[in-house]
Amino acid sequence: MKRKPYKRISLGVMILTLAAVLCGCGGGAGSSTVDTSSKETAEPAASASADHEFTFGLDSAIASVDPHVDTDAATRSVLFNVFEGLVKVTPEGDVAPAVAQDYKMSDDAKTYTFTLRDGITFQDGKAVKASDVKYSLERSAKINGDSSALSVISDISCPDDKTVVITLKSADSEFIYNLTTEILEEANDKDQGSKPIGTGPFKVAEYKEGEYIDFERYEGYWNKDLDCIDKAQIKFYDKADTAFTELKAGSIDAMWQMTPDQVKSLGDGYNVVESTMKLVQGLFINNTYEPFKKVQVRQALNYAIDRDAVDKLLLGGGSKKINTYGYPSVPEWYNADTEGTYKYDVDKAKQLLADGGYPDGFDLEITVPNNYNLHVQAAEIMKEELAQIGVKVTINPVDWSTWLSDVYQGRKFQATVIGFDFTSLAPSTWYVHYQSKSDNNMVNFSDADYDKTYDEAKTETDKDKKKELYNKCQQILTDQAASVFIEDPVNYIVLRKGYTGFASYPIYVIDLSSIKAE
Amino acid sequence: MRKYNYSLIAGLIITAFMLAVTITAHFWTPYSVTAMSSMSKNLPPSAAHLMGTDNFGRDVLSRVMSGCGTTFFIGMCTVVIGAVFGTIVGAVTGYFGGILDAVIMRINDVLLSFPSVLLALIFISFLGTGKYKIIIALGVMFIPSFARIVRSEVIRIKSQDYVKSARVMGAGSLRIIFVHIIPNIRVSMLTAAAVGFNNAVLAEASMSYLGLGVVPPEPSLGLMLSEAQQYIFVAPWYALFPGIVIALIILGFGLISEGLRGLAQK
Numbered sequence: 001m002k003r004k005p006y007k008r009i010s011l012g013v014m015i016l017t018l019a020a021v022l023c024g025c026g027g028g029a030g031s032s033t034v035d036t037s038s039k040e041t042a043e044p045a046a047s048a049s050a051d052h053e054f055t056f057g058l059d060s061a062i063a064s065v066d067p068h069v070d071t072d073a074a075t076r077s078v079l080f081n082v083f084e085g086l087v088k089v090t091p092e093g094d095v096a097p098a099v100a101q102d103y104k105m106s107d108d109a110k111t112y113t114f115t116l117r118d119g120i121t122f123q124d125g126k127a128v129k130a131s132d133v134k135y136s137l138e139r140s141a142k143i144n145g146d147s148s149a150l151s152v153i154s155d156i157s158c159p160d161d162k163t164v165v166i167t168l169k170s171a172d173s174e175f176i177y178n179l180t181t182e183i184l185e186e187a188n189d190k191d192q193g194s195k196p197i198g199t200g201p202f203k204v205a206e207y208k209e210g211e212y213i214d215f216e217r218y219e220g221y222w223n224k225d226l227d228c229i230d231k232a233q234i235k236f237y238d239k240a241d242t243a244f245t246e247l248k249a250g251s252i253d254a255m256w257q258m259t260p261d262q263v264k265s266l267g268d269g270y271n272v273v274e275s276t277m278k279l280v281q282g283l284f285i286n287n288t289y290e291p292f293k294k295v296q297v298r299q300a301l302n303y304a305i306d307r308d309a310v311d312k313l314l315l316g317g318g319s320k321k322i323n324t325y326g327y328p329s330v331p332e333w334y335n336a337d338t339e340g341t342y343k344y345d346v347d348k349a350k351q352l353l354a355d356g357g358y359p360d361g362f363d364l365e366i367t368v369p370n371n372y373n374l375h376v377q378a379a380e381i382m383k384e385e386l387a388q389i390g391v392k393v394t395i396n397p398v399d400w401s402t403w404l405s406d407v408y409q410g411r412k413f414q415a416t417v418i419g420f421d422f423t424s425l426a427p428s429t430w431y432v433h434y435q436s437k438s439d440n441n442m443v444n445f446s447d448a449d450y451d452k453t454y455d456e457a458k459t460e461t462d463k464d465k466k467k468e469l470y471n472k473c474q475q476i477l478t479d480q481a482a483s484v485f486i487e488d489p490v491n492y493i494v495l496r497k498g499y500t501g502f503a504s505y506p507i508y509v510i511d512l513s514s515i516k517a518e
Numbered sequence: 519m520r521k522y523n524y525s526l527i528a529g530l531i532i533t534a535f536m537l538a539v540t541i542t543a544h545f546w547t548p549y550s551v552t553a554m555s556s557m558s559k560n561l562p563p564s565a566a567h568l569m570g571t572d573n574f575g576r577d578v579l580s581r582v583m584s585g586c587g588t589t590f591f592i593g594m595c596t597v598v599i600g601a602v603f604g605t606i607v608g609a610v611t612g613y614f615g616g617i618l619d620a621v622i623m624r625i626n627d628v629l630l631s632f633p634s635v636l637l638a639l640i641f642i643s644f645l646g647t648g649k650y651k652i653i654i655a656l657g658v659m660f661i662p663s664f665a666r667i668v669r670s671e672v673i674r675i676k677s678q679d680y681v682k683s684a685r686v687m688g689a690g691s692l693r694i695i696f697v698h699i700i701p702n703i704r705v706s707m708l709t710a711a712a713v714g715f716n717n718a719v720l721a722e723a724s725m726s727y728l729g730l731g732v733v734p735p736e737p738s739l740g741l742m743l744s745e746a747q748q749y750i751f752v753a754p755w756y757a758l759f760p761g762i763v764i765a766l767i768i769l770g771f772g773l774i775s776e777g778l779r780g781l782a783q784k
Contacts, residue, residue: 259748265749265752370729394733
C-alpha cells in the first residue's frame with residue numbers, strides 16, 4: 001500500500017515525458033513555426049491589408065541559398081528573386097538585360113562584350129564591378145564542372161570596371177541564354193552559402209533551412225518602376241497536401257501546381273491562374289537496365305501507357321501530351337511532329353515485348369520521390385497499365401534527397417517517374433541530357449546519331465538550320481524511345497483575393513516582383 | 519442468475535464480423551481493388567458504390583475490404599513476433615532472475631520509454647519502407663511490453679506450491695516454464711495480445727499515413743486516409759469510411775481485452 005502514491009507519480013511523470021516527446025516529434029515534422037505569419041491566422045482569411053505579409057507555400061524546401069550549387073527547380077524558382085545574371089529571363093521566354101545594360105555579339109559568335117548597367121549595386125549597397133562578373137562566371141563554371149554551360153568560356157577580361165569581354169573556345173550563338181548565371185559579390189566569397197547577396201529586387205531577410213525564407217524589397221534595385229508587394233515569405237512543406245491545408249486555413253496566401261480537384265474545392269475568395277507545370281513528365285527508364293537495352297522493350301512501354309488515361313486520372317484531362325523530350329511551351333525549339341507517334345495499343349506493345357525477348361514481361365521497380373504526389377500517383381497508374389503487358393511493377397517511394405543522390409546523381413534505378421524542367425532557355429542545355437557522355441544523362445541513353453546531330457545543332461549559327469537539327473534530335477529520342485515521355489501537366493496558380501499578378505514564365509520561377517496587393 | 523460478459527461478447531461479434539469481411543475480400547470484392555477508371559472519379563456513395571469511389575475511380579468499399587486484410591495481417595504478425603519473443607525473454611528473466619534479469623529488463627525499460635511509433639520510424643529509416651519491413655519494425659517494438667507482463671506473471675507463479683513440488687520431483691527448468699507456468703498465465707497473455715493488436719493496427723495506420731508503411735497501390739487503411747487527405751473537400755467519403763473501419767477494428771479488440779480482464783478477475 002505504501003508504494004502506491006510513488007507508482008502514481010511515476011506514471012504521471014511517464015505520461016508527461018511521453019507527451020513532451022510526442023509534441024517535440026510533431027514540431028519537427030513540419031508544423032507551422034512561430035513567426036510573423038501566425039498573426040495572419042488570427043485575421044479573417046479574405047482581408048489582405050497593405051502591411052499584410054504575402055506568404056507563398058512551396059511543396060519542397062530549397063537545397064541552398066547559393067545559386068551556383070543548386071540542382072533542383074524549387075531552389076532556382078525561389079532564388080530568382082534575389083539574384084540576377086548579366087541578362088534575365090522574361091515571361092515571354094526571351095532574355096532581357098539585367099546586370100548588363102546591353103551587349104554585342106561578334107559576327108563569329110565567339111566574343112560577347114557587355115556594358116554594365118549604370119549605378120547597379122549589390123544588396124549591401126556596393127557597386128557591381130566587372131571583376132564581380134568575372135568572379136561569378138568563373139565560380140559557377142568551376143562548381144558545375146564540365147557539364148556547366150559556361151565551360152565553353154576560354155577567357156573573361158575586364159578592360160574597365162564597366163566592361164566585360166567574354167571569349168569562347170568555339171562559336172556558340174546560344175551562349176547569351178547561359179548568361180542568366182547569377183552575379184555574386186566577390187567580397188562575399190566565403191559566405192555565399194550562408195549570406196546571400198545578389199542584385200535582384202528582393203533581398204533575403206531571414207532564411208531558416210527547411211522551414212521558410214523571408215524576403216523584403218531592396219530599395220536600391222535598378223528598376224525603380226517596379227510596382228509590387230514589399231515583403232514576402234516563401235514557406236516550405238514536405239507535401240503539397242500540407243501546404244494546401246494551410247492555404248485553406250488562411251496561413252498562406254498562394255500556391256502553385258494545384259490540381260483541378262483542389263481548385264474546385266476552394267470556392268470563391270481566390271484568383272485562379274491557369275498554367276502548365278512547365279515539365280516534361282514521364283517514366284524515365286534506365287537504358288542500361290537489362291530489358292531496356294532492347295529498343296523494342298522501350299517502345300513497348302511507350303505503347304502500353306495510355307497518355308490520355310494518365311492525364312485524365314491525374315488531372316482530369318487538359319495537359320499537353322508529348323512523345324519526346326521537348327517542351328511545347330517554347331514552340332521555337334519543340335518538334336510537334338513527334339506528337340501522336342505512340343498511340344495506346346496493348347497488342348502492339350505485347351508484340352514488341354515478345355520481339356525484344358520478353359514475351360512474359362519482367363519485373364520493374366519504379367522509384368518515386370514521395371514528396372511529389374503527382375509522380376507517386378502517376379506511378380500507380382502506370383503500374384496498372386504495365387500489368388496488362390506482363391510488366392510487374394513495384395513502387396519504391398523515397399524521400400527527395402535520396403532520389404537526388406541515388407537516382408539523379410547515382411543512376412542506381414530501373415525506372416522513375418519525375419518531371420524535368422527547363423533550367424535555361426538555351427536548347428543545348430536541354431538536349432544535352434541525352435548526349436551519351438553528359439553528366440546529366442540520367443537515363444544512360446547512348447546513340448551515336450544523336451550525339452552527332454546534337455553537336456551540329458549546338459554549333460550551328462543559323463537559327464533555321466539549328467531548329468531543324470534540334471527537331472532531328474527530338475525525332476531520334478522518339479524513335480529510339482529513350483524513355484516514356486508523357487505530358488506537360490496542366491496546373492493552376494491560386495492567389496488569395498487581395499493579391500493579383502503572378503507572371504507565368506517558361507521556366508520555374510516564383511517572381512514575387514510580379515505580385516501586387518489590391 | 520448467470521451474469522454475461524457483455525464486453526467479451528460484443529467484442530467477439532465485431533471482430534468476427536471484421537474477420538469475415540477480411541476473409542471474403544480475399545476471395546471476392548465488389549470491384550477490382552486496383553482497376554482505375556477516369557469515368558468514375560470521386561463518385562459519392564451510391565447503390566453501385568456503397569462507399570463511393572476514390573480519385574482514380576476505384577471502389578472504396580473494395581479497397582476498404584482488402585485494406586482490412588492488410589491491417590489484420592500486419593497486426594497479427596506483429597503480435598506473434600512480439601508475443602513469441604516477449605514470452606521467451608519474460609519467462610527466462612523472470613524464472614532465473616539475477617544479473618541477466620537486471621540487464622535485460624533495463625534494456626527493456628529503455629525501449630519502453632520511447633513511443634513505439636517513434637522507434638519504428640528509426641527502424642524504417644534503416645530498413646526502408648514496405649509491408650514486411652514494417653512488420654519487423656513493429657514486431658520488435660512490441661517485444662518489451664510482452665516481456666514485462668510475462669516476467670511479472672512468471673515471478674508470481676514460480677513461488678506457488680505446485681511449482682515447488684514439480685521442482686522437488688526433479689522437473690527441469692524448461693519443463694517447469696513451459697508446462698507448469700505458461701499455461702497458467704494464458705489469460706494475461708491473451709489480454710496483452712489483444713491490447714498489442716490494437717496498438718499494432720494504430721501504429722500501422724500512422725506509419726502508412728506518414729507514407730512510411732505499406733507502399734501504394736496496395737490498399738491499407740492508414741494509407742487510404744493519407745491519400746484521401748487531399749480530396750477531403752471533394753470526396754469526404756474517401757477519408758470517412760477507412761476511418762470508421764479502423765475505429766471498428768480497434769473497438770472490437772478493445773472490448774475483447776476488456777472482457778478477458780473481467781474473466782481473469784473472476
